[in-house]
Amino acid sequence: MASRDRPVGTVTRGTTAPNRLRRCDRWIAGPQGWRLRRSPTPPVVVDLGYGASPVTAVELHDRLRRVRPDVQVVGIEIEPARVRDAAPLEREGLTFRRGGFEVPLDGGARPTVVRAFNVLRQYAEGDVPAAWARVQERLAPDGILVDGTCDEIGRRAAWVTVERDGPVSLTLSLRLGGLQRPSDIAERLPKSLIHRNVPGEPVHGFLTDLDRAWERSAASSSWGARQRFLATVEQLRDTWPLRGGPARWRLGEVTVDWAAVAPLALSP
Incomplete structure (x- = not known):
């Protein structure tokens, strides 16, 4: 098992932008909102590999606390400088830490949702099953990994939903105008x-x-x-x-x- 000093994964390019992941956030808060509401304790949601800016983690927290006010969003990045840069934005229910696919959380907490967007895109196809398996080991009983990709401004997005027992669905989300x-x-x-x-x-x-x-x-x-x-x-x-x-x-x-x-x- 990797320690926090040796995160599992490699540094991504870190490209991100405000509102880029709104389509996936809307889906987590909507059809998947029951997973947050069902949790007997404050649910933990991880923004894995949030990139050079923590904006997507901040937006995720804003959107999900409307569903579950006590939700705990943790932004996890493998690059230490990105974690340091995000620290001033920490607040009640939103924290940042260094890590990778081992998903390091305090007290052995198990996340209800791990959102990993535009992360595995930079890996080889053959690396995907092992990355999924690493995260699956950490999930709560009703937890999911959301492995997705989107364009630079979030008009087109696609993601695979992976439960503890394996992948269950593919979602396509498109801006219909044009x-x-x-x-x-x-x-x-x-x-x-x-x-x-x-x-x-x-x-x-x-x-x-x-x-x-x-x-x-x-x-x-x-x-x-x-x-x-x-x-x-x-x-x-x-x-x-x-x-x-x-x-x-x-x-x-x-x-x-x-x-x-x-x-x-x-x-x-």
Whole structure:
């Protein structure tokens, strides 16, 4: 087990920006909010690898304390200077510390959510299972790891939800205004999938079907991109194991079971 003096992982580029992770935050506070509310003690949420600026951790705390006022958000970074720079922003319910995938927390606390965005993107695909496993060991019974990637201003985001027993779903979240086709998200797929968007792989099939449904729903664009996306996702309900419903689809978000899109080499 790694100590705090030897964090597990490597330093990321650290690129970040205000409001960049709003789509994932909205999902954690929404469909996943029950995990926070169910915790018998103040739930711990980790922003793992928050980058050169702690702004995403600060925003996460602001958003989640509306769901659970006593939530404890911990920003964890492997680069000591980033932790020092973040320290002045600490407040009740928000702290920063050095660490990596070992997720060091006081008193052996187990996090309810570990959000790792744009972190594993800089690793090799083969490194992903071990990184997931390291975090899974630390999760609370109802806990999740959210391994995601997004563009520089958060208009396109994708993330895999990983529970203690393994990955359970893939979520795509898109800004619908100006969207040309849903598969534009391909370049922002998480590391476990980004190299699998090729014919024959399940995730390629899912994105292809999304694009075809988007084209068939063109007439709905008369009522706006939101209605077009609703019609698009509705067409896939019978052929893909989707989670959630229209309330999430209206946000440009769609979630599918991991088993349906998992890389063939990693499928059970």
